[in-house]
Amino acid sequence: MNLSEQLAVTAKKYPDKTAYVFQHKETSYFELNHAVSLFASGLASLGYKKGDHVALVVGNSPYYVIGLYGALRLGLVIIPINPLYTSSEMTYIVKNGDVKAVITMDVLLEKFHAIDDQLPAINHYIVCDSEKNVSSPLFLQEKTKAFTEILALGETSFIDPSLDQEDLAIILYTSGTTGTPKGAMLSHKNLYSNAKDTADYLTINNQDRVIAALPMFHVFCLTVSLNAPLMNGGTVLILPKFSPTDVFQVSKQYQATIFAGVPTMYNYLVRSGKEMVDHFSTIRLCISGGASMPVALLKSFEEIFHVKVSEGYGLSEASPVTCFNPLDRPRKPGSIGRSILHVENKVVDEFGEEVQVGEVGELVVRGPNVMLGYYKMPEESAIALKDGWLYTGDMARMDDEGYFYIVDRKKDMILVGGYNVYPREVEEVLYAHPGVSEVAVIGVPDSQTGEAVCSFVVVNDSSITEDELLEYCATYLVKYKIPSTVEFLEELPKNTTGKILRKNLRSHTRN
Incomplete structure (x- = not known):
């Protein structure tokens, strides 16, 4: 079975049921x-x-x-x-x-x-x-x-x-640590299994009406807000883009039951205050992913809207979902939850051996959702896929009840509103500017997006301004990858081997 075949089966079972709503038009x-x-x-x-x-x-x-x-x-x-x-x-x-x-x-x-x-x-x-x-x-x-x-x-x-279920279906390009985007190859089996297992784990059924406010080109929305509800005859409430006003309006008008978003979205919803509580009265479940949700934000949202938030974890290479906080027992704030159906997660040391409960190591994943590899990148594929396990690069620990906690992210990666930004990709753009001789990029805390991109440059022309470099970046980078600030330094901090000390740069960031 694949997504297209499943849609045909669902259409035969529920021909007159609304599959999606867009701009107040319902399509069966x-x-x-x-x-x-x-x-x-x-x-x-x-x-x-x-x-x-x-x-x-x-x-x-x-x-x-x-x-x-x-x-x-x-x-x-x-x-x-x-x-x-x-x-x-x-x-x-x-x-x-x-x-x-x-x-x-x-x-x-x-x-x-x-x-x-x-x-x-x-x-x-x-x-x-x-x-x-x-x-x-x-x-x-x-x-x-x-x-x-x-x-x-x-x-x-x-x-x-x-x-065939192993046939290639989608290639999702993700930013690479080398600055070159990598195409994660997902098969029909990968997509179908993850949509089905996610729907079953979260009990998404034909009575659910799911708000799709996340961008559909992002694998989070693709699986959780689109494929999973269509799998079981649910209705997708499509929003062209995220807007708190539109989310509340469509939720109330169509009696939405599920909302999925990244923490930044929840922050905006919380800001709307208690006057919007009745607009979410039919919501039975909220789903958060893309970045870790601050516990304080999670508690504030649940106190205002009286609805449970299930935080999960995933990555493009796993179609993407591997973990969710279960719905049949108390959720653990700060945890990404337990392994979903048919997916295994474990924490290993540098030799690939599973560590003891509570110890920190690298999170690895195995299951029918794991990618075939990276398109035309056999060496990168061999690094990520070993003995049937996908090495995520994320550092995590597991408690004695099988709940996982991310304790650190992939080395140097910046999460801006749920999107991955790798410093090297931004640095390559800035290095191409003729007036820049050295550059380093780090992530800094941001109340709106979780993290923001901050760049440090050494220039060979003192007339170069911050605005000039930001405009230059805008030519080559999507908006969320553009630095929020450019700090000019006489030299970048380095160790004795010449390696840039990124952690030392944080003391130079603006308050």
């Missing part, structure tokens, strides 16, 4: 499944076949859901990309991912117009209408097809190709 499971088949058939009529790679550069919308499931039904490999990425970031992923077609919004065509000459393998840009009357650049018109045109090309008699 029958309508969704029908559109998915038409889109798959339409892509096939353009010559796309099983195994071809397609980028999905679309925000939260029906286009994303139909595009994702339609491409999967045809056996294509989907590469979700953040629509806010710069042209430089998109170019790398599209080229490295061997993409043949891009599904995107009309408002992004100018961005692709600027880089199309660097993407000779692209045959089509399949364009979704944003209703902003954006026309295709003349240069791209021969390659441009409207999303609705693809649906019109489809035939209801379309026969799905035979898919």
Whole structure:
């Protein structure tokens, strides 16, 4: 079984039930499944076949859901990309991912117009209408097809190709410690098993209405807020983007039962205060992931809204969920919970041997959700996957009841609002500036996003300003990766071997 087949099964079981709501329009499971088949058939009529790679550069919308499931039904490999990425970031992923077609919004065509000459393998840009009357650049018109045109090309008699559960389904690009994004290869089995096991563990059923306010290109939303509810006949309440006002409004109007978000979102909801309590009166469960939730925030949210928050843990390489706080017993604040169904977690030492209860070591994961490896990166794959276990790089401990606690994160990684930012990636951009001779980047506490990116630079031109460097970064980095501050130093602190002492930099940060 795979996600596309499961959708067809669910549509047959609940044809008239609402699969999703977007901008107050309800779409049934029958309508969704029908559109998915038409889109798959339409892509096939353009010559796309099983195994071809397609980028999905679309925000939260029906286009994303139909595009994702339609491409999967045809056996294509989907590469979700953040629509806010710069042209430089998109170019790398599209080229490295061997993409043949891009599904995107009309408002992004100018961005692709600027880089199309660097993407000779692209045959089509399949364009979704944003209703902003954006026309295709003349240069791209021969390659441009409207999303609705693809649906019109489809035939209801379309026969799905035979898919194996180990076939590649999605490549999720994550920032690499070397600054080069790595494509985590997820199979149909990976995606299906994690959606099913997550739904079963959290008892997501056909009566649930799940708010999808997280970005769908992020694996957290993909599995927990989209695939899991569609697995069991639930309804997805799609929001184009997160807004406390919109979350409360849609929750009250459609009697939402589940909300999933990162700690930053919960912080904004708490700020809205007690006047919004009744808007969450039907919510039975809140889910937090992407970053550790401060215990004080968790307690404040639960005291105000009278709903339990189940904190969990996951990573792209594990599709992503490995742990959640169980619902049938008291939750442990500060813990990421216990292993979900069919997934094993353990803590090991540097030799791969399991440590004693309470001792700190590296968290490793095994299960049907663990990736196939990194796309075209065999050496990186061998480092991450050993003897069937995925080495997460996160330091953790386990208590005597099987609850896990993350005590430190991957070396030097910065978590900005739930998104991974690796210092090396930002440093590479700053190093490319002709006026910068040395640079180091660290994460600093931030009340809004959990952490913020702080850069320290040594320049060879005293006229260079902070604003100039921030503008430079904005050309090459998505917004959450851009430093919040730039600190100018005469020299960076180093040890006797010349290694930069990042921990010493914290004393230089602004208060």
